Amino acid sequence: MLEILTRITQGKGRDSDIETLLSIAKTVKECSLCGLGQTCPNPVLTTLNYFRDEYDAHIKEKKCPAAVCDALMISPCQHTCPVGINVPKYVAHIAAGEYLQAVETIRERNPFPAICGRICHHPCEGRCRRGELEESVAIRALKRFAADWYFEHVDELPEPEPFPRTRNQKVAIIGAGPCGLSCAYFLAQAGYGVTIFEAMGIGGGMPAVAIPDFRLPREVINSEIDYIVKRGVEIKYNTPLDTKFTIEHLQANGYDAVFIAAGAQKSQVIGIPGESEALAGFHYGLRFLHDAKLGKKVKVGRRVAIIGGGNVALDASRTALRLGAEEVNVYYRRSREEMPVTEVEFDEAVSEGVNVHFLVGPTRITSDEGKVTGLQCIRMKLGEPDDSGRRRPVPVPESEFFAEADTVIAAVGQAADLSFLPPDSALERSRWERLVVDSNSLSTNVAGVFAGGDFVFGAGMIIDAIAGGRRGALAIDKYLRGDRSRVQMYDTRQPGIKEAEKPITEEEGTWEAAFRPEMPMLPIEDRKRSFSETELGLSEEKAGYEAKRCLRCDLET
Ligand SMILES: Cc1cc2nc3c(=O)[nH]c(=O)nc-3n(C[C@H](O)[C@H](O)[C@H](O)COP(=O)(O)OP(=O)(O)OC[C@H]3O[C@@H](n4cnc5c(N)ncnc54)[C@H](O)[C@@H]3O)c2cc1C
Ligand code: SF4
Ligand code: SF4
Structure with missing residues (x-):
């Protein structure tokens, strides 16, 4: 077992290693007559049970998620x-x-x-x-x-010059967000002709239409897109893929591969009584941020309640303050530990005057004559971990309370919107309404069609979407060259120590x-x-x- 574990930590693991380890560990445990023999395989069995993904990452991707295996990394x-x-x-x-x-x-x-x-x-x-x-x-x-x-x-x-075109093939990309733009950039760098089809009149995806200017000014996004375009990427704006302009049309028009990077555009509903966009004063977070970022007139009341605990919730809370709210309360059903935002973001929101209430779940949005009046809430405590590994919030009996508000913003998550794919599309979907892709190559079940970013993996972090774009580019390059080997995104040591690397x-x-x-x-x-x-x-x-x-x-x- 030591020999196998050592080679796994050195990046020399084989696909069969996990099964071999399991079989040796079980045999030693079952056949030993002394306590030592019966217990010594336990650490291996336990880690294989709870950290299987880490074993897979070491063997398949040569990655050590905890960054402790020196042989796998440079820094x-x-x-x-x-x-x-x-x-x-x-x-x-x-x-x-x-x-x-x-x-x-x-x-x-x-x-x-x-x-x-x-x-x-x-x-x-x-x-x-x-x-x-x-x-x-x-x-x-x-x-x-x-x-x-x-x-x-x-x-x-x-002046940045277009990357030289060295390959005849063309690739179509759906969506000019961070994932699609990255994929396009690295494909152009590899010598392909690349065209992005973007539904909106501007590029950049969520950073351009939702992340507020006080964290990410528009000029910054425009400058980065300008640079990518100068390197040879073509973007067709106001050109959504839909049930009439489809992936099959792109293929028929000479595109040799397609990468779908359409993001997670649909706000998830909370599913509580009173939740209706017809109510004056009720908004979904994404739409609210979108309108504010694009300079539309957005009105907020004196007292704003936000439901959720992620980026959208905190950005909406700070936007509401800037739009004139006097009191902003964020209600999150878990604790600070589970909040998927950085320390800086959280601290800045609090220092600007946002009140964050942990372990509170809304049960009803109340209204009077079509106008929001507040939130009926219940206190929560954390129970056993759920499928995501986070502790599940459970209501505390008889802890209901009412929170007054004239604006309520729901920001509990986003999901991919697959409605642009025709109902008879051959692309395989999971039961969570996501496309099914191979985790290494991001290829779908349809030859030449790949997908990545938030569209496939759900609302996440920008750097993961960019990594998906790069992975997609490497996979498409392999596909177009007829190379069926795995995509490798290993760390590489660059030859020679330059002056700056002394x-x-x-x-x-x-x-x-x-x-x-x-x-x-x-x-x-x-x-x-x-x-x-x-x-x-x-x-x-x-x-x-x-x-x-x-x-x-x-x-x-
Ligand atoms: C408010 C907010 C704050 C965030 N803050 C952070 C943060 O601080 N740090 C962080 O790491 N991440 C943050 N994120 C997450 C990050 O922005 C996303 O993970 C990232 O933008 C995902 O990139 P993507 O390209 O997969 O999707 P998107 O950015 O959603 O881009 C998808 C693009 O596809 C286009 N599109 C959709 N459908 C079609 C179609 N049918 N045809 C053509 N084009 C289509 C869309 O118009 C869009 O331009 C935040 C997200 C939000 C919403
Ligand atoms: S190389 Fe520098 S930045 Fe990277 S881990 Fe070491 S000290 Fe930190
Ligand atoms: S892109 Fe993000 S994760 Fe990567 S080095 Fe920069 S700050 Fe770190």
């Missing part, structure tokens, strides 16, 4: 970034004042440095080794610094506690009624200091 930050950005390399470029090279390094894996520099939930920082000393390196803020520098100096820099000298290497610089923020009083960006970005001096805190884990032998 923990690069390994935990879903797209595998060479973080130490770009951070070292920033330390050396080579900002263009820093941006180019990020773009090797992610065409959205400015967007991710603002809203990525930065799993890389959670595994940064500097964090074991005092504080992790501010990897995301450094990404934003380099990207902002690029766009501020874009007129002085060489190991630090002994003197520089003497460790001294040094903390990350604080992100300059727009003062709270300036945020009232203003959609100006709240995080202001690191100065050049602070970015240089922060970049030098990186321990260059990639240079360890």
Whole structure:
């Protein structure tokens, strides 16, 4: 067993290893006559039972989700970034004042440095080794610094040129969100002709139509899309795929492969009495944010109640404050621990005046003469874990209470909208109304049709959608070349150590506690009624200091 486990942690695991381990462990347990023999296979059996996905990740994707198997990674930050950005390399470029090279390094894996520099939930920082000393390196803020520098100096820099077209085949992409745009970018880089068909008049997906300007200004999204278009990607706006303009039409028009990246556009209903868009003062979070972001007139009352605990709920709460609400209450049925938002987002909402009430579930939306009057709620406690692994909220008997509100915003999740596919579409769907795809290649059951991002995996994080786009591009490239091998998105060590990658000298290497610089923020009083960006970005001096805190884990032998 030790031999098999060792090779799995070294990235040399075989597909048959899990079955072999199970069989050896069970045989040892059942056939041993002493207590030692009967119990020694337990750790293997338990981990195979509870962490099967981790075994699969090690064997099939050469990934160690906990970033502890040294043989599988070059640095923990690069390994935990879903797209595998060479973080130490770009951070070292920033330390050396080579900002263009820093941006180019990020773009090797992610065409959205400015967007991710603002809203990525930065799993890389959670595994940064500097964090074991005092504080992790501010990897995301450094990404934003380099990207902002690029766009501020874009007129002085060489104009980006289209990638050379080296392949005859054409690929169609449905949806110009982060997933579709990434897929298009990497396919154009691989030499294919790429056209994106986008339903709306603007590109960018959720970042462009839902994430408020105070977290992600429109100009930032436009600049990144401009760059992608300059590299040779064509976008056809106001061109939705629907039951009349279908995937079959695209194939008949000479597209050799299709990638569907249509996102999760449907707001989920809560399913409680009184929930109706016909009521004055009731909104679904996505529509509310969409209208506010696109500058439509959106009215909120004096007291706003938000139901939910994710990005949409918190963005809606902060938007409501800016639109004039005097009191904003967020009601979430679980606890802070289960809330899928970053610490910064949560702290900013609270510091702006949003009240968050945990372990509260709404049971009815009340109204009078067609106008919302409030929420009937019940307190919850956490019970046993559910299918998602999170503890299930259970109502506490006789704990009902009423919360007054003149606006109620429901933000309990989004789902893919498959209604644009004809009813007789051959694409296989799961019973949760999602497309079924192969997890490695993102291919559907129809040859040449692939799908990824929120459309397939449900509302998630932007960097996972970008990773899906890159995976889709690699898979389509293989498909069009007739290569049936697995997609490999392993970390790669780049040959040669450039100037910016020199190991630090002994003197520089003497460790001294040094903390990350604080992100300059727009003062709270300036945020009232203003959609100006709240995080202001690191100065050049602070970015240089922060970049030098990186321990260059990639240079360890
Ligand atoms: C309010 C809000 C805040 C968020 N905050 C964060 C955050 O802070 N950090 C983070 O990591 N993630 C955040 N996210 C999640 C992130 O934005 C998404 O995970 C990401 O945008 C998914 O990308 P996608 O390309 O799969 O889908 P989308 O961004 O939804 O893009 C899909 C695109 O497909 C188009 N489309 C749909 N149907 C069709 C059709 N039939 N024909 C043609 N085009 C079509 C849509 O118009 C859209 O442009 C947030 C999401 C929301 C809604
Ligand atoms: S894209 Fe996100 S996860 Fe990847 S390195 Fe940047 S901040 Fe970290
Ligand atoms: S110290 Fe540097 S190389 Fe090491 S994990 Fe942190 S950012 Fe990555």
